Amino acid sequence: MSGQPSAQQRQIAREAARWLTLQESGEFRDQHHAELQRWRERSSAHEAAWQKADALRQRFARLPGTLALASLDRPDLGRRRALKQALALGALAPVAWLGYRQLPMAAWRADLHTATGERRSFDLPDGSRLQLNTASAVDLDFADGRRELRLVQGEIAVDTSGGLTVRTGQGVMLASRASFCVRQYPGGCLVSVMAGEVQLQPRNGAPVVLQQGERAGLSAEGTTRAERFDPQLPSWQQGLLVVDNQPLGAFLRELGRYRPGLLRWDPALERLAVTGTFRLDDTDKVLALIAASLPVEVHYRTRYWASLVPREKLG
Structure with a gap:
């Protein structure tokens, strides 16, 4: 999936945001239902954008679609003005949805994911412990003896007592008994080891082993020089x-x-x-x-x- 949305994708997302805002505003009438349905039927991209917007509404009751609700007890002129402002504000949402703060479609389809501001912990089938930081997504593969995670987006912390692989677009991390974090960036990731050791295997480079208290960047072409950090300092995990x-x-x-x-x-x-x-x-x-x-x-x-x-x- 492309890292940057096209101009057409942004426009369709803006339209979806306006429909979502109108739907939540209290101004949504029968005629709007038909108009929205026609809009959704224009193309598969329109329908996908609406499904994404609707999923956001269900997962985040706090997102911009609700902003117009505060204006409903105002006089008509103020109410219409506030609704217009809310619609304009709703148009800003796709920038976040499709930009660096947005979980792309692959993330929404991931086995595990978190919303912006949400952190969650999971016990994996092999007994490992997984934590997802804000706006993160992970796919799991524990079939046929495999023990693998694929970081789709965001940041994770893993505590494993057995062999476990974490895969990103840049390469893989191999751990036997270790506690470590992986944070995804555009074009790379940062791996920090709190306990044990983790082997970094770039897609096109030589492997490097990180020890407890070390962290390094991983790209497809290699790794950065390992640097020391204090693994005892509190972090997002707390x-x-x-x-x-x-x-x-x-x-x-x-x-x-x-x-x-x-x-x-x-x-x-x-x-x-x-x-x-x-x-x-x-x-x-x-x-x-x-x-x-x-x-x-x-x-x-x-x-x-x-x-x-x-x-x-x-x-």
């Missing part, structure tokens, strides 16, 4: 984001992985430093803590659209 003097821009980009909707900030804030331990279960609270400790303000256009700006100087 529902925490721990940073020490990290630039605010980098911090917000990481936090944004766990937050549905749009998170924006003034470029002037990029280099402010953040230190602390933050719980990932409540990103609104994290933003409030940032505003309380740094000279920034958080403005909410909607619950799902937050912007950080420099705090105005007093006097």
Whole structure:
């Protein structure tokens, strides 16, 4: 599947988002049912986009389709204006759906997956323990003696006491008795070993073995130099984001992985430093803590659209 959606795919997704927003707005009438059906029948791409939008609605009751609901108790003019704004906002959703925050169709079809901001744990058939981080997807293959995971998207943590293989588009990771994390990036992945050892086998390169407390990048052509890290530090596996003097821009980009909707900030804030331990279960609270400790303000256009700006100087 192509990493970037075409212009036609984006347009169809925008149309699906508008239909979804209208359907959830309370303004959906009988005539709209027929119009929506005709739209869905235009092509298989239209139907696939609608199925994806409808799946999102069922899995994320919080996504943009519900944003128009808050306007329903307003007078007609305000209500129509709010609905128009909601429709415009709904058009933004496909950018997230089809971009880096969207689970592609392959991910929705995966055996195990998580939504944005969701983390889940699973016991695998061989007794291994698997954790999925936000917006992640994995296929399982334990048939005929195989013990294999395929990381479709996102990030996983694996704790295995037997032979287990994790496969990505760049290569495979082989572990016997180990605890390790694999995070997928465009064109590569980062492998971190908390215990034991893991062999990295690039698709077109020489194998490398990582020991406890080491991490390295894996691409199709090879691996990066292994670097040390502290495997005892809390992480997303404990529902925490721990940073020490990290630039605010980098911090917000990481936090944004766990937050549905749009998170924006003034470029002037990029280099402010953040230190602390933050719980990932409540990103609104994290933003409030940032505003309380740094000279920034958080403005909410909607619950799902937050912007950080420099705090105005007093006097």
